[in-house]
Amino acid sequence: MSLQFDHIAHAYGDVAALHDVSFTAPTGEITCLLGSSGCGKSTLLNLAAGLLSVQSGSVWVGDEVLAESGRNPPPEARPVGMVFQDGALFPHMSIAQNVGFGLARAEQHAVEGWLEAVGLGGLGARFPHELSGGQQQRxxxxxxMAPGPQVLLMDEPFASVDIVLRRRLxxxxxxxxxxxxxxxxLVTHDPEEALDVADRIAxxxxxxxxxxxxxxxLHEAPQAASVGAIFGGAQxxxxxxxxxxxxxxxGPWDVASASGDVPESLAIDLLIHADQLDCRADPSGLEVRDVQPLGSSTRVLxxxxxxxxxxxxxxxxxEPGARYRVVPKPASLRAFAQG
Known part of the structure; x- marks a missing residue:
């Protein structure tokens, strides 16, 4: 089942958190909500989970309305599973009991299969405090996943895991x-994580x-300078x-250095890669603050x-302290109107 957000707006008191958000997470795919803290990604997730009530717009699973203004079923009445940043396991239950919590008695035989599926075979008798952070998230x-939800929501699920194990997990x-x-x-603030996991990224x-x-x-056709900076490695x-x-x-840069169409707007955001800037010695130019050898080249700030x-x-x-002008190479700039 797909998960669709249709014209969602949400506010906390007088503070608007979401503005007319619409998109569809396709069936069977992993969609990442990527952005910095406070951008609204966790609010979207909580609206779908039922931890927040929809104020404006609607949330759909497949062809059925999951929630809308005036109709907000509780979390337990939704075909949705949730994985939190800290795992939120029941500390007084064994791992097997945790995994089987949402299953009927006749379905408990499936618990060991799920433990095997996530790499925890043979550890069902242990308690959460006896597992590592990565094992707890597994x-x-x-x-x-054990109850078979139509949609799985994950809120920064790898953030508390040791960085060495995070990529494998x-x-x-x-x-x-x-x-x-x-x-x-899946909600994340980490572009690398989004690229590692997602089929689609919002x-x-x-x-x-x-x-x-x-x-x-997103890499080949960014629609905003910020997207190009995230996925293209530009500044x-x-x-x-x-x-x-x-x-x-x-300093002034020639408009002809831009590739493609240049917006008519006066306020412009320019995307440029570090290796597309020529450094030219100039006594009245920019001061070199830092120098970092990279082998075949040198990175300068x-x-x-x-x-x-x-x-x-x-x-x-x-050398640090020297002065240089930086000039974009031909067709090296991408120009976007400032939002």
Whole structure:
């Protein structure tokens, strides 16, 4: 079953958290909600889970309304499973009892199979405090999936796991979810995690979805400078267009350096990769703040006006304190109107 959010708006008192959000998490796929703290991603998840009441808009599972204004079934009445950041296992129950909590007595025989599926075979008799953080999250995943929910919601499920084990856990998790065909919505603030796990990504900023698509679509055709910075490894430079120049904190850049269409807006965000900037010695240029050898090239950090900083990569030998101009290479800029 797909999970659809249709024109969702939500506020906490006078503070708006979501603004007319609409998207569909496709059946059997893993959709990531990606954004910084406070962007509204956990609010969306909690609206679907029933931990918050829908104020405006509606949430659908398949062709049926799950929740809408004035109709908000409790969490236990929804065909939805939930995995929290800390696992939220019952400490007084064994791992097997935790996994079997949502199962009828006749279904308890399936518990050991779920433990095997998440890599916890033979550990059912242990209690949560006897497992590592990663093992606890595996148990929480098994508990959420065992009742066979139509949709699985995961809120920062790997955040509390040791960084060394995190990548393996999320890849094991992706494999299991894809094998089971579980429609999943996962909240994260980590772009690497989204790329590692997701079939589709919704990038959120300020309670809105900036772009929704596959990782490849977000990388190759970003619709906002912030999306390009996340998935293309570029840096964002704010500029004002004046005639044939972009006026930046690092000096004027030629508009002709941009590839594709340039918005008519005066306020522009420019995307530029560090290796697409030429460094040219100039006594009145930018001060080199830091130099980092990378083997075949050198990464330099330069200071612009108002405390702005920019990174360039060059084959030259550059010393800290030297002064250089940075000039974009032809067709190296991507320009977006500031939101």
């Amino acid at each position: 148990a929480a995943l098994a508990r959420a 999320r890849r094991d998790c992706r494999r299991l979810l894809r094998e089971r065909g579980t429609t999943t919505v 990038v959120m900023e300020g309670g809105r979805i900036v772009q929704f698509g596959t990782p490849q679509e 964002v430079v704010r500029a004002v267009r004046e005639g044939s120049e972009f006026l930046t904190a690092f 330069l200071a612009g006006e108002g405390g702005a900083e920019i990174t360039a990569e060059t084959a030259e030998m550059i």
